[in-house]
Amino acid sequence: QKEVEQNSGPLSVPEGAIASLNCTYSDRGSQSFFWYRQYSGKSPELIMSIYSNGDKEDGRFTAQLNKASQYVSLLIRDSQPSDSATYLCAALLMYSGGGADGLTFGKGTHLIIQP
Amino acid sequence: EADIYQTPRYLVIGTGKKITLECSQTMGHDKMYWYQQDPGMELHLIHYSYGVNSTEKGDLSSESTVSRIRTEHFPLTLESARPSHTSQYLCASSELIGTGGDYTFGSGTRLTVV
Numbered sequence: 001q002k003e004v005e006q007n008s009g010p011l012s013v014p015e016g017a018i019a020s021l022n023c024t025y026s027d028r029g030s031q032s033f034f035w036y037r038q039y040s041g042k043s044p045e046l047i048m049s050i051y052s053n054g055d056k057e058d059g060r061f062t063a064q065l066n067k068a069s070q071y072v073s074l075l076i077r078d079s080q081p082s083d084s085a086t087y088l089c090a091a092l093l094m095y096s097g098g099g100a101d102g103l104t105f106g107k108g109t110h111l112i113i114q115p
Numbered sequence: 116e117a118d119i120y121q122t123p124r125y126l127v128i129g130t131g132k133k134i135t136l137e138c139s140q141t142m143g144h145d146k147m148y149w150y151q152q153d154p155g156m157e158l159h160l161i162h163y164s165y166g167v168n169s170t171e172k173g174d175l176s177s178e179s180t181v182s183r184i185r186t187e188h189f190p191l192t193l194e195s196a197r198p199s200h201t202s203q204y205l206c207a208s209s210e211l212i213g214t215g216g217d218y219t220f221g222s223g224t225r226l227t228v229v
Contacts, residue, residue: 043222
């Protein structure tokens with residue numbers, strides 16, 4: 001059973017501070033991890049992907065992966081009110097034959113940036 | 116500008132009716148997916164396709180069916196709608212090669228069965 005777990009929040013962060021979002025996954029076979037942002041009433045959009053242990057930075061966003069602990073995180077620096085949204089963590093399991101089915105998503109963490 | 120289109124955006128329909136949710140993409144993506152999402156809950160994969168004439172069921176058991184006759188088109192059909200089918204249905208697509216998780220989502224269809 002593939003599971004991706006996230007704290008649903010809400011997580012309230014002052015404007016300009018660092019927002020830290022966390023995610024754990026159950027399937028050790030999962031190889032690729034993704035963070036999607038979903039505004040209320042809208043569809044998810046990809047903001048970060050990470051495949052190797054360590055950190056990956058893209059602008060104000062940093063994704064962190066620790067496969068030994070089965071843990072993924074997303075840091076948002078200099079948080080802005082426009083960052084207020086639900087952040088979905090997702091994992092992709094690659095099978096030995098090279099195929100994969102779809103992403104497994106967590107329930108998401110609702111982030112509120114307070115002006 | 117959306118490259119993946121879902122219609123209708125909202126649908127209210129009576130129990131027992133047959134419905135088809137449309138999804139089309141103009142990006143030439145081989146992979147397409149249908150997810151179901153209830154408010155405050157995670158997206159559940161119900162169907163996916165890796166190309167024409169390829170369809171697979173996802174993790175969540177669903178009474179719906181899909182077809183993939185053309186690369187750009189991936190409709191989802193419910194033969195007899197029930198109130199338990201009330202949900203948001205999201206269609207997505209991605210390239211066959213690459214990271215495998217870079218999905219483009221459509222705007223979704225919010226289905227209410229009364």
